[in-house]
Amino acid sequence: MSDTATPEQTAEIDDQSKRDFLFVSTASVAAVGTALAAWPFIDQMNPAADTLALSTTEVDLEPIEEGQSITVVWRGKPVFIRHRTAKEISEASAVKSADLIDPEGDAERVQKPQWLIMVGVCTHLGCIPLGQKSGESKGDFGGWFCPCHGSHYDTSGRIRKGPAPKNLAVPEYSFLSESKVKIG
Amino acid sequence: MDTNNMHPVMKWVEHRLPVFSFLDHSLGTQYPTPKNLNYWWNFGSLAGLVLVIMIVSGIVLAMHYTAHVDYAFNSVERIMRDVNYGWLIRYIHMNGGSMFFIAVYIHMFRGLYFGSYQAPRELLWIIGVFILLAMMATAFMGYVLPWGQMSFWGATVITNLFSAIPLVGDSIVTLLWGGFSVDNPTLNRFFSLHFLLPFVIVGLVVVHIWALHVHGSNNPTGIDVKSEQDTVGFHPYFTVKDFFGMGVFMIFYMFFVFYAPNFFGEPDNYIPANPLVTPPHIVPEWYFLPYYAILRAFTGDFFVYQIVSLGGLLMDAKLAGVLAMFASILLLLFMPWLDGSKVRSCSFRPIMAMAFWIFFLDCLVLGYIGGKPAEGIYITIGQFATFYYFAHLLVIVPLVSRLERPKQLPDSINASVLKAAE
Numbered sequence A: 001m002s003d004t005a006t007p008e009q010t011a012e013i014d015d016q017s018k019r020d021f022l023f024v025s026t027a028s029v030a031a032v033g034t035a036l037a038a039w040p041f042i043d044q045m046n047p048a049a050d051t052l053a054l055s056t057t058e059v060d061l062e063p064i065e066e067g068q069s070i071t072v073v074w075r076g077k078p079v080f081i082r083h084r085t086a087k088e089i090s091e092a093s094a095v096k097s098a099d100l101i102d103p104e105g106d107a108e109r110v111q112k113p114q115w116l117i118m119v120g121v122c123t124h125l126g127c128i129p130l131g132q133k134s135g136e137s138k139g140d141f142g143g144w145f146c147p148c149h150g151s152h153y154d155t156s157g158r159i160r161k162g163p164a165p166k167n168l169a170v171p172e173y174s175f176l177s178e179s180k181v182k183i184g
Numbered sequence B: 001m002d003t004n005n006m007h008p009v010m011k012w013v014e015h016r017l018p019v020f021s022f023l024d025h026s027l028g029t030q031y032p033t034p035k036n037l038n039y040w041w042n043f044g045s046l047a048g049l050v051l052v053i054m055i056v057s058g059i060v061l062a063m064h065y066t067a068h069v070d071y072a073f074n075s076v077e078r079i080m081r082d083v084n085y086g087w088l089i090r091y092i093h094m095n096g097g098s099m100f101f102i103a104v105y106i107h108m109f110r111g112l113y114f115g116s117y118q119a120p121r122e123l124l125w126i127i128g129v130f131i132l133l134a135m136m137a138t139a140f141m142g143y144v145l146p147w148g149q150m151s152f153w154g155a156t157v158i159t160n161l162f163s164a165i166p167l168v169g170d171s172i173v174t175l176l177w178g179g180f181s182v183d184n185p186t187l188n189r190f191f192s193l194h195f196l197l198p199f200v201i202v203g204l205v206v207v208h209i210w211a212l213h214v215h216g217s218n219n220p221t222g223i224d225v226k227s228e229q230d231t232v233g234f235h236p237y238f239t240v241k242d243f244f245g246m247g248v249f250m251i252f253y254m255f256f257v258f259y260a261p262n263f264f265g266e267p268d269n270y271i272p273a274n275p276l277v278t279p280p281h282i283v284p285e286w287y288f289l290p291y292y293a294i295l296r297a298f299t300g301d302f303f304v305y306q307i308v309s310l311g312g313l314l315m316d317a318k319l320a321g322v323l324a325m326f327a328s329i330l331l332l333l334f335m336p337w338l339d340g341s342k343v344r345s346c347s348f349r350p351i352m353a354m355a356f357w358i359f360f361l362d363c364l365v366l367g368y369i370g371g372k373p374a375e376g377i378y379i380t381i382g383q384f385a386t387f388y389y390f391a392h393l394l395v396i397v398p399l400v401s402r403l404e405r406p407k408q409l410p411d412s413i414n415a416s417v418l419k420a421a422e
């Protein structure tokens, strides 16, 4: 009877599927286990607890006159704090979103219009834009200019021209008092 | 190998671990090598020589170097001024990086011209591309170690490339930095990896040579070895030739070490890293300039960008530039299949030979543009050269190799040698 399996053959097939099952489940457990064991070796590269602990900076705004900027260091990066003039504020809020590469209203970028606080790192490849000191180029839009590959930012720190894809980032910050901010 | 007339000690060793016959079959009289190899075939052994020099000089530097942002720059200056012969060892290492790339780039162009990547040497070629990638990572991280201005800003710009990746880009950059900017954790891990990777390269080189020895070297005619008449034993013929090449190359190398040690360097790297001041003109080391030019060619109005991103829908120009830069190297992996010719050597493919030389010039142009500021005419030239780079690999090579009718090949390597001697 060629179309029915002999008892031996059936036994063999049963055994085979049992072996396949054991093989696949062993391999799966090993793969998951390896992946889990790999995680600590990847995650150790992320910022360590002490690096994270240093990640807020407090700044006294009292001495900054209108029209002045200061640069503070936060998380190893420069943060630009600008005491904007009324003219700068009105220029920044007058821009239509159709003219922006990364549309964002000026009001969304500040908590108090006179204080513009943002990370001073060009969103292209990380250079530090010019425009903080009085003699430096402020670019075509009166804000900041990145010399590395020519990105122009406006008085709200928004990208207007050049290769950078995004506006200068606004960090998390909160006013501790009228003239004190905590960044981070 | 005839063990009978060996020294008893050698015989004792050979019986337990057959190193002597292994050497004889790898680099000795028993390794048949095409007898028509020209001097372009010297650059593999030269790259190997430089690798050894880099490891020896690097291990010595590591004995005096301190991987900490507050001390790294000064520890390198101490190597230069106070450590006995420290200046020599550092200049050997510093210029060795450039020599390594000179040797390897010539080695690769040799492969491209003579079709050495074609069957049955595809894997040999692919391993070679991986060696190039590992070298690039090693050199990039090594350049960060002295913690000068170019070290810092080069590291910042290059690690920021990964921020172009959609969604996870910023997390990847934080993971690479171990913080929120290039800082002490970054320097530490780069030192660790800079120490490790050269040994990974040694491993890759072993596999590369293993693959080479399966089918032996290609040769200037590109035709297969057919009989014993086509070959000579590697030793003494090519051991001598390789040593001679090494002598000439070392004169070239040591000229820079002793008379122009900072020729390949950037003066800005002798200014300690300052995270708050970007140098006005950031340039990578010369061996990265062509890729840097490709990266920067991708601006919003570059027609190649407009096409590949479907008019800007698919990705922004920054991501496109990063992808193009990686693609410019990864495409080389596919050379064995992009080239559909039955004939290897460009000596018998005049149109392909011309295309090769234009491509070579194009790479030089890209290198030149990569070192210039991205403005005015440089942008236009860089964009055209970038376009041509990809056009060569993706259009010209596949078409020319399939359409060109090669010249008559010699009957054998031996016949071509005899004809040349007439």
Ligand code: HEM
Pocket (backbone or CB within 6 Å): B051, B054, B055, B056, B057, B058, B059, B060, B061, B062, B065, B076, B090, B093, B094, B096, B097, B100, B135, B138, B139, B140, B142, B143, B144, B145, B146, B194, B195, B196, B197, B198, B199, B201
């Ligand atoms: C594949 C081979 C290697 C390449 C391409 C390479 C490349 C480089 C480069 C370009 C620099 C920067 C030189 C400068 O401007 O000062 C450097 C520095 C350094 N390398 Fe390497 N390297 C290699 C192997 C090694 C090895 C094996 C070690 C040690 C285990 C090592 C240890 C160092 C140290 C300590 C520095 C910092 C000191 C200095 O800047 O002179 N390198 N390397």
Ligand code: FES
Pocket (backbone or CB within 6 Å): A122, A123, A124, A125, A126, A127, A146, A147, A148, A149, A150, A151, A162, A163, A164
């Ligand atoms: S990093 Fe600012 S324009 Fe490129």
